Amino acid sequence: MKAVKAFIQKHQLLKKGSTVLVGVSGGPDSMALLHYLVSIGKDWELELVALTVDHQLRGDESAADADYVESRCQDWGIRCERASVDVKSYKKERGIGTQTAARELRYRFFQKQMELYKADYLALGHHGDDQAETMLMQFTRSADPSAVAGIPAKRPFACGHIIRPFLAIDREMIESYCRTESIIPRLDPSNEDTGYTRNYFRKLVIPLLKEKNPNIHVTMQNMSERMQENASFLREAAEERLLKFLELDKKNASASFPSSVFQACPIALQRQMYQLILNYLYKKQPDQLSYLHETEFFKLLEGNRSNALLDFPNGLQVKKSYDRISLSFNKKEGDQSFEFRLEVPGRVQLPNGAFIEAFLSDQAVQDTYSFSLQVTSAMLPFTIRNRRAGDRMNWQGLNGSRKLKDLFIDEKIPREKRDCWPVITDASGRILWLPGLRKAVMPAEGEGNMVCLKYID
Ligand SMILES: Nc1ncnc2c1ncn2[C@@H]1O[C@H](COP(=O)(O)OP(=O)(O)OP(=O)(O)O)[C@@H](O)[C@H]1O
Incomplete structure (x- = not known):
């Protein structure tokens, strides 16, 4: 464990x-880590607390x-804090994968315990392999050096830091430590399945590399540290530069910036x-954001179109x-939900700039953008709003009523227009137009006054 001691220092x-x-977790890495920290605990005057999370994923095994x-x-x-988390419900609620859900719930528990104990460190058992x-x-997924840089040995977390002292050693050394110290860890059978990407690298790729360099974990750890140092240097330089011209x-x-100033920087800084x-x-950067977007972005900058x-x-x-390059979120018209009261007579401007007018008239006008109807006082006031889930309407020639959603589909109204299409209702909420x-469908000769509604673009 000399390597771990040197790494900690x-x-x-x-x-x-x-x-x-x-x-x-009960596996070899974290059991060995706990044992090691106990063994140095006196010298370092450490207050140690174990945290264990039962993800309830492997039947009785995970509770065991x-x-x-x-x-x-x-x-x-040693004191031990235990949590049972419902990964299955959480993953369903969020629509995420099992491993992501387990990780999010585990880190949530870790964070809470860090704050409760006002702890300085959360030690995790990740190792060199x-x-x-x-x-x-x-490396197989990303061309971004900072993404390839791997796991940091120390990073801020909650009120303290996450630390990974075992990055200095490999799996074999941990297993040998367990044998020497008579630690009999629990084994997770899913670690054997080469179907998982990580296990594919663990079982097939790493052994090949170790044939050429048995200390590949040390080489890669050193490389990781250098890449992280380079990445943080570049990030600071880019932040400093951006401060000067980014609005x-x-x-x-x-955000916006002058393209010429951006492009005058070295390409590494530009990226x-x-x-x-x-x-x-x-x-949070969306998953769909890819290297292709970056390529398109730089093409846009370099291209000669004004x-x-x-x-994105x-x-x-x-x-x-x-x-000028500007980046902003395109507010879909549908994002602006609206609801206006329409007086008779009266006029309302819609978020898309068009108007809807209501006025008393003697003459019935019926065309695509006008609607005349008999209106009683019970029907007032009218409301103009955008559609809501479950909205239904009846119209001439329709037996019963139909969902607006289906109507929009039948009429091939583009998705982005559906949410901003004006819906005019009477006081009871009935959709009129x-x-x-x-x-x-309105009674031919109803009571009340003739009102004309007009859509003016
Ligand atoms: N259920 C859990 N409860 C508490 N800590 C966990 C749990 N699962 C993982 N960890 C922590 O995160 C580290 C990395 O987890 P990961 O799943 O990548 O490795 P692992 O194969 O589970 O490690 P181990 O050999 O300790 O089981 C573990 O070494 C441990 O410190």
């Missing part, structure tokens, strides 16, 4: 007298893992600035207008 992973929470952790903690005289696997996996409106999630701008605008437009995921638009599309 090099990266200042611990300080004397600190409170260290340890994520322990947590039982096992609890009982080892008792043997070693995990690092190599992660980097190789990223950023965080409230409206929009980093592009990433930073997207980070500023997206709360006006051009790119559509989640409605982000990149516009070029001469030397969809300008340009349908009119409700």
Whole structure:
């Protein structure tokens, strides 16, 4: 464990007298980590607490893992906090994968415990082979060096830091430590399945690399550290440069800058600035955002068209207008939900700029954009609003009523127009008119006054 000791010192992973929470699944890595921290706990005057999460995913097995952790903690005289989380419901609610759901719930619990204990560190059992696997996996997916840089040895988390002292050693060393210290960890059978991408790298790729370099985990850990250092240097430089010319409106999630100034920077900085701008605008970068978007962005900058437009995921638009590049979220008209009261006589302007007018008239006018109907006082006031889920309407020739959603589909109304199409209702909420599309069936000679509704574009 000399390598771990040196690693802790090099990266200042611990300080004397600190409170260290340890994520322990019951597997070899985290059991060895807990044991190791206990063994150095006296010298470092550490307050240790084990955290174990039962994801309730492998029947009784996952509860048995947590039982096992609890009982080892008792043997070693360590406090243990345990949580059971309902991964299945959480993943259904959010529409995410099992591993992501388990991870989110686990880290939520870790965060809460960090705050409860006012802890300095959360120690996790990732080791050098995990690092190599992660980097190789990223390597097959991404051309971004900062993404390939892998797992950091120390990073801020909750009120303290996450630390990974075992990045200095590989799986074999951990297994040998377990044997020497008579630790009999719990084994997760899913770790054997080469169907999972990580296991594919673990079982097939890493052993091949180790044939050429048995210390590949050390080489890759060093590479990871250098890449992280380079990435953080570049990020700081890009931030500093952007400050000088980027106009950023965080409230409206929009940004703009002069293309010529941007392009005068070295290309490495330009790429980093592009990433930073997207980070500023997206709360979380969408999965669909790819290398292709970056390529398109740079093509737009370099191209000789004076006006051009790119559509990025989640409605982000990149516009070029001469030397100005601006990025902003395209507010779909449907995002502006509206509801107006329409007096008779009266006139209302819609978010799309058109008007709807209501006035008393002696003459019935019926065309695509006018609707005359007999109106009683009980029908007033009218409301103009956009559609709502479950809206239904009846019209001439229809037996019963039909959902507006289906009507829009039948009429091939583009999706982005459906949510801003004006819907005019009477005081009871009955839908009277969809300008340009349908009119409700009204009694031929009803009571009340003749009112004409007009849509003026
Ligand atoms: N259910 C859990 N409860 C508490 N900590 C966990 C749990 N699962 C993972 N961790 C922590 O996260 C680290 C990395 O988890 P990961 O799933 O990548 O590895 P692992 O194969 O589960 O490691 P181990 O050999 O410790 O089981 C673990 O070493 C441990 O510190």
